[in-house]
Amino acid sequence: xxxxxxxxxxxxxxxxxxxxxxxxxxxxxxxxxxxxxxxxxxxxxxxxxxxxxxxxxxxxxxxxxxxxxxxxxxxxxxxxxxxxxxxxxxxxxxxxxxxxxxxxxxxxxxxxxxxxxxxxxxxxxxxxxxxxxxxxxxxxxxxxxxxxxxxxxxxxxxxxxxxxxxxxxxxxxxxxxxxxxxxxxxxxxxxxxxxxxxxxxxxxxxxxxxxxxxxxxxxxxxxxxxxxxxxxxxxxxxxxxxxxxxxxxxxxxxxxxxxxxxxxxxxxxxxxxxxxxxxxxxxxxxxxxxxxxxxxxxxxxxxxxxxxxxxxxx
Numbered sequence: 001x002x003x004x005x006x007x008x009x010x011x012x013x014x015x016x017x018x019x020x021x022x023x024x025x026x027x028x029x030x031x032x033x034x035x036x037x038x039x040x041x042x043x044x045x046x047x048x049x050x051x052x053x054x055x056x057x058x059x060x061x062x063x064x065x066x067x068x069x070x071x072x073x074x075x076x077x078x079x080x081x082x083x084x085x086x087x088x089x090x091x092x093x094x095x096x097x098x099x100x101x102x103x104x105x106x107x108x109x110x111x112x113x114x115x116x117x118x119x120x121x122x123x124x125x126x127x128x129x130x131x132x133x134x135x136x137x138x139x140x141x142x143x144x145x146x147x148x149x150x151x152x153x154x155x156x157x158x159x160x161x162x163x164x165x166x167x168x169x170x171x172x173x174x175x176x177x178x179x180x181x182x183x184x185x186x187x188x189x190x191x192x193x194x195x196x197x198x199x200x201x202x203x204x205x206x207x208x209x210x211x212x213x214x215x216x217x218x219x220x221x222x223x224x225x226x227x228x229x230x231x232x233x234x235x236x237x238x239x240x241x242x243x244x245x246x247x248x249x250x251x252x253x254x255x256x257x258x259x260x261x262x263x264x265x266x267x268x269x270x271x272x273x274x275x276x277x278x279x280x281x282x283x284x285x286x287x288x289x290x291x292x293x294x295x296x297x298x299x300x301x302x303x304x305x306x307x308x309x310x311x312x313x314x
Contacts, residue, residue: 001025001305002064004045006033006053011071015287016294024301039063047301050077057082067304069297072284073097075313076206083314090314091300095156096292097284102160104283105201105231108255111277112227113142145169150188150197152213153204153232161201173197177209194221199229206233216241219250227253231283234260243269246276257283 002025009031012018021027025046033041038059042048046064048055051071056079068078070092083090111117118138122128127136149165151158154174162172173186175193188196200222204210214228215238228251230236239260245251254276259268262281270276296311303310 001047002045003027003047003049003301004042005029005049005071006038006041007031007051007071008049011051011285011290011293016290018294020298021301024298024305035059047304049297049301052077055079055082057085060086060088067091067301069300069304070313071293071297074205080314088314089304089312091304091311092313093293093296093300094311096296097286097289098157098160100286100289101157101203101231101283102164103286104257104279105161105203105229106164108229108231108257108277108279109144109199109201109227112253112255113144115139115141147171147198148173148196149199149201150175150193152200152202152236153210154187155203155205157231158201158203161203165199165201170199190218191221194218195223197226198223199227202228202230202232202236204232204236206235211235212238212241214238214242216244219245222251224250225252227251227255230254230256230258232258234258234262239269243273246270246273253277257281 003021005028008029018027018029030041033053035054038053038055042059042065043063047067047069048065049069049071054077055068060082065088067089068083070078070090073092073094073096075090075092078090080090115138122138145168148171149162151162151172151174154162158174162174165172173188173193173196174184176187176189194200200214202214204213213236219241228242234256237260242251242254246254252275254270256276257279258281259278264271264278300310
């Protein structure tokens with residue numbers, strides 16, 4: 001059994017032991033794989049592990065691949081129709097990073113509310129030492145209690161983010177999704193949701209309904225003091241519309257862990273704005289979450305080898 005991991009670096013920079021995979025067969029890893037190298041690297045592999053490398057019919061046809069272990073929850077890098085046509089299985093890793101995503105969502109929110117990074121930097125630069133008073137101000141500090149947090153994507157992550165927001169004294173509302181049962185009086189229709197929310201917190205999967213849900217129309221409904229936090233997908237944002245709103249004071253602040261495309265490009269319209277802050281898609285990437293990720297990847301492959309079904313998509 002030959003197992004090939006096409007892009008291990010972005011989930012394991014060297015702090016996770018992968019020796020367990022060698023129990024399952026020949027285990028070959030690559031830090032990164034360019035599209036032009038995919039076919040050669042997987043042609044005689046039985047099992048392929050991938051996180052972001054795109055695999056479709058062109059890459060898979062004519063290879064020995066029988067099973068793909070997605071090193072993530074999302075699997076939009078895989079052509080499911082091609083897998084069904086070629087008889088290749090797929091399993092993903094659900095819910096391994098939920099609390100890590102909640103944690104970074106709160107970090108972005110608290111950084112906006114308390115401007116922790118700027119204050120710490122200025123203290124380090126001597127501003128407190130030189131202050132005539134017992135403190136100094138860089139700008140307005142905000143209390144979160146009493147503010148309304150609007151959740152877009154009330155799944156497992158969205159619900160746990162909502163619990164954290166409530167613990168901070170915030171009121172929580174969630175956006176109704178067409179065709180989905182909304183159980184609770186905190187769900188709001190599109191217009192009421194964006195009018196009411198002080199914080200718009202994005203946790204929705206990327207699909208036709210959620211694509212660019214933040215755009216000139218939804219922004220027009222928002223309070224000028226609203227902030228947006230995105231730890232989901234860059235494609236949920238129309239970046240040109242949001243950039244204009246941030247420049248014109250129609251949105252107060254944008255904090256994000258994602259971009260479209262990734263990595264972020266220098267010509268991204270949000271890149272240089274003072275009222276936007278970014279982290280490089282690390283919400284999921286705590287050591288503990290990545291250890292869980294690798295454990296489930298192993299379990300998924302072991303289940304396939306043993307003829308069992310675990311976390312199967314195809």
